[in-house]
Amino acid sequence: MQFARKLPKTDTGVDDGIEIRIENLSVRFPDKNSRATVDALTGINLDIRRGEFISLVGPSGCGKTTLLRTIADLQAPSEGTVTVRGRTPREMRLQKKFGIVFQSPVLYDWRTARRNVCMPMELMGLPRKQRTRTVSEMLDLVNLLGSGHKYPHQMSGGMQQRVGIARALATQPEILLMDEPFSALDEFTKEKLNEELLSIWSIAKKTVVFVTHNIAESVFLSDRVVVLSPHPGRVSAVVEIDLPRPRHLAVRDTPAFGALVSRVRNSFEGV
Amino acid sequence: MNAIRWKKFFASPKWVTVVWVLGLILVWEIGATVVAGVKRTPENVLPHLYQIIGSVFSSQKANxxxxxxxxxxxxxxxxxxxxxxxxxxxxxxxxxxxxxxxxxxxxxxxxxxxxxxxxxxxxxxxxxxxxxxxxxxxxxxxxxxxxxxxxxxxxxxxxxxxxxxxxxxxxxxxxxxxxxxxxxxxxxxxxxxxxxxxxxxxxxxxxxxxxxxxxxxxxxxxxxxxxxxxxxxxxxxxxxxxxxxxxxxxxxxxxxxxxxxxxxxxxxxxxxxxxxxxxxxxxx
Known part of the structure; x- marks a missing residue:
């Protein structure tokens, strides 16, 4: 890893800095039109380090969302295992260690921004005082402290997605799982949120798994970009992004950035 | 100024409602007149609208x-x-x-x-x-x-x-x-x-x-x-x-x-x- 981040390391090998270990993972879905099955993912091996920002990038049908859903325990593996800090995804989910941001903001229309962010903490049964304080902290983190009273329909798509991020962070999860969170937004809002996400990540210090089909976005954000190819879904390359941090949008104009984007683009197989 | 107001009125859905209501009243009144011509009971089974409205304010005992x-x-x-x-x-x-x-x-x-x-x-x-x-x-x-x-x-x-x-x-x-x-x-x-x-x-x-x-x-x-x-x-x-x-x-x-x-x-x-x-x- 190129950026300065102290990882707790022990000689016993119990903590090897690996947050998520994916071993020989395959996921098959029944085909709608025949009795056969479709290989969404085959033989995936991947280690995700603690505190790392990793992107899963690929075209539609490459299984990137399925991989994310398998980590989140929203999808069961057909073969192989996923371990998160030595535990199963199910154990981690039950302990509320995942913060998930979906493609659409998935906000509750009947709750204000504040109450949306508050909702996971209500489920955890946290005392009101603590909830109120955390909500303010999280909204401040996504620059929405002044809009807490607004209902989702009164906010723009970008604001809604930021509320979604604040909500995902409110439970203090170990791992932030993001499924194409900015793909429905316009280019300007997306770039702004990309930069904001990096600053949130540098403050919150979470492991982030970020699914996208936008190559430039994945290069800009990530420590490593995992390139997935379809039919069957498989890892065709893992590209280390050694751009210096903190990164700002200007980095996109550098030759190094362009070269990395090309490397990722040329890693796709059979598209 | 007045002309514009009228134009707005005719363009608004209120106008449709007015036409409907007037049409319904017309049909009702024609019906009431026809039924009154063939009635066999002391009271008109289908009274005129003004009669119904009048009956609301009438102080005549019904029982x-x-x-x-x-x-x-x-x-x-x-x-x-x-x-x-x-x-x-x-x-x-x-x-x-x-x-x-x-x-x-x-x-x-x-x-x-x-x-x-x-x-x-x-x-x-x-x-x-x-x-x-x-x-x-x-x-x-x-x-x-x-x-x-x-x-x-x-x-x-x-x-x-x-x-x-x-x-x-x-x-x-x-x-x-x-x-x-x-x-x-x-x-x-x-x-x-x-x-x-x-x-x-x-x-x-x-x-x-x-x-x-x-x-x-x-x-x-x-x-x-x-x-x-x-x-x-x-x-x-x-x-x-x-x-x-x-x-x-x-x-x-x-x-x-x-x-x-x-x-x-x-x-x-x-x-x-x-x-x-x-x-x-x-x-x-």
Whole structure:
């Protein structure tokens, strides 16, 4: 890893800095039109380090969302295992260690921004005082402290997605799982949120798994970009992004950035 | 300035309403004149509109103690109370059943076909059966109003539970929410618009049903007075006043539900449309 981040390391090998270990993972879905099955993912091996920002990038049908859903325990593996800090995804989910941001903001229309962010903490049964304080902290983190009273329909798509991020962070999860969170937004809002996400990540210090089909976005954000190819879904390359941090949008104009984007683009197989 | 105002008026939907109302009045008056020409009873069965309106303010006694409008209003109260109690009971039962059907799919499979059958029995066919069971006309009126309310509330609420987006359920799942919390925090609040659709359909129906069941037996109520009036035991104006009053009550009951809906869902009050949720299928 190129950026300065102290990882707790022990000689016993119990903590090897690996947050998520994916071993020989395959996921098959029944085909709608025949009795056969479709290989969404085959033989995936991947280690995700603690505190790392990793992107899963690929075209539609490459299984990137399925991989994310398998980590989140929203999808069961057909073969192989996923371990998160030595535990199963199910154990981690039950302990509320995942913060998930979906493609659409998935906000509750009947709750204000504040109450949306508050909702996971209500489920955890946290005392009101603590909830109120955390909500303010999280909204401040996504620059929405002044809009807490607004209902989702009164906010723009970008604001809604930021509320979604604040909500995902409110439970203090170990791992932030993001499924194409900015793909429905316009280019300007997306770039702004990309930069904001990096600053949130540098403050919150979470492991982030970020699914996208936008190559430039994945290069800009990530420590490593995992390139997935379809039919069957498989890892065709893992590209280390050694751009210096903190990164700002200007980095996109550098030759190094362009070269990395090309490397990722040329890693796709059979598209 | 005036010309512009007129132009605006003609372009507005109000103009359509005015034409409709004028047309209806015209048809009514032609009908009233024709019926008056062939009448065999002392009173015109289809009176002119001004006669009906006049009868509302008339101080002439329709029976030994009350004027027409006094009879109508006092009986309207009786009918409304029965319809209201039946509606409240039916709405509660419908909501509880929708909850049960959503919690246990076996319950849905067992009960749903019979719900539809009950709905298909005409009220007038159902009324004697209910009367035979309850042995009390007052109770059976309430029960029938409840049965009619029950079905639209149950089916609408159930489809409300089913309409919750997959991602919203998955968010609850990923937070390891208990079943109780999933219902309390997600399914019930998001099904409220559906529940109110059911209530808006059911409210006028409960009133209509209550009036219809009134006609079967004595004991007061709008329907009871209607049939007496039609049989010339009472002035025909009672009948026509009830027709208009029950139409008004029906509309008001709908409006009351719409108002209640706004009261409990402040997120809709500002009038803004819901953002169109992303129709994009998540890639597998």
């Amino acid at each position: 030994s103690t009350q004027t027409a409008i006094q009879i109508v209003l006092s009986n309207a109260w009786i009918t409304l109370m029965r319809a209201g109690i039946g509606f409240a009971l039916g709405a509660m039962a419908g909501f509880m059943l929708a909850l049960l059907m959503s919690l246990f799919s076996a319950v849905e499979k067992m009960i749903f076909p019979y719900l539809m059958m009950i709905q298909m029995i005409p009220i007038l066919g159902m009324a004697p059966i209910v009367l035979a069971i309850t042995r009390d006309i007052d109770k059976s009126r309430i029960v029938i109003a409840a049965i009619l309310t029950f079905y639209p509330v149950a089916t609408n609420t159930l489809s409300g539970f089913k309409a919750v987006e997959r991602e919203k359920r998955e968010l609850m799942f990923s937070l390891a929410a208990s079943r109780y919390d999933v219902y309390r925090k997600l399914l019930i609040p998001s099904s409220l618009p559906y529940l109110f659709t059911g209530l808006k359909i059911a409210a006028p129906m409960a009133i209509t049903a209550s009036i219809l069941v009134d006609t079967l037996q004595g004991g007061g109520g709008l329907g009871c007075m209607m049939s007496q009036s039609l049989k010339h035991a009472m002035t025909i104006y009672v009948f026509w006043q009830i027709v208009f009053l029950s139409a008004i009550i029906g509309i008001l009951s709908y409006q009351l539900m719409a108002w209640l809906e706004k009261l409990v869902s402040p997120y809709r009050r500002s009038g803004g449309d819901f953002p169109a949720t992303d129709a994009k299928e998540p890639t597998p």
